[in-house]
Amino acid sequence: MYLTYEELLIESESQNLIVKEKNLPGYNGRIYKNRIAISKNLNMSEKKCVLAEELGHHHTSVGNILNMEDLSNRKQERQARLWGYNKLIGLTGIVNAFESGCQSAYEASEFLEVTVEYLQECIDCYRDKYGICTEIGNYIIYFIPNLAVMEKV
Template sequence: MNTYECLQDEACGDGIDVIDYTFHSDRIKGLYCDGTVAIRKDMNTAQKTCTLAEELGHHHTSVGDIIDINSVQNRKQERQARLHGYNRLIGLMGIIHAFNAGCQNKYEIADFLDVTEEYLEECISCYRDKYGVYTTVDNYIIYFIPNLVVVEMM
């Protein structure tokens, strides 16, 4: 079972319907409303995985109609849902697992984690904003600046 199928199963278990949908705007990848997630039909599996993770983040973290992006409160809720998706699909431990699996670049890390390179880049940028130059997890240091590097401490 791939990551997208696992997310679909989790959604089903939470009483959330996930449907493929043809959006009329190219800007929309997915929407969550009242227990239903609509996912853009013409995306590949990695794109659908990233979108579904964020939309499930909306289910768990958002309140009300947040479509108006001019509202600061709505932008905060959007960021929370994205962070929820990043932590679910990638997370600091995911970066470490990719390192331990021998991944040498962002393409290999994204492939290992079943996400798009764009999504991985956005996640790293978010973590860089949150943690700064580096953070430590267990006996690992994850550097975000100048590039993503994982170092195991002895």
């Protein structure tokens, strides 16, 4: 169905990235050069979401962006998160959750195998990117006032 944590690990390995689970006080994930550290204290859905974001950093970020006071670093952080949202959920995932009968954020997050918080952050990001709504295929996804998916007739 959707990418699993194990599939993300395989994708990471195919890109010569080394992923290790370890104690990371204060962080859920970090990337440095070709090494990604994921907190071993997370559940599988959380690890999957964190790894997707760290892969997003690998693909979209340049340099040390830890200082969130810097506007450029905040933009790179947003790009990395958007990359992860698109990888794990995407507009298609939102439509598929709707088609599968999901009636709540909890049900949709279970269907997509991500955390509720990650799904909400994705929806917020898409709302910022697309505004009130966007179309995909035969569907309109509304982000304002609340998430809703409607099939075009």
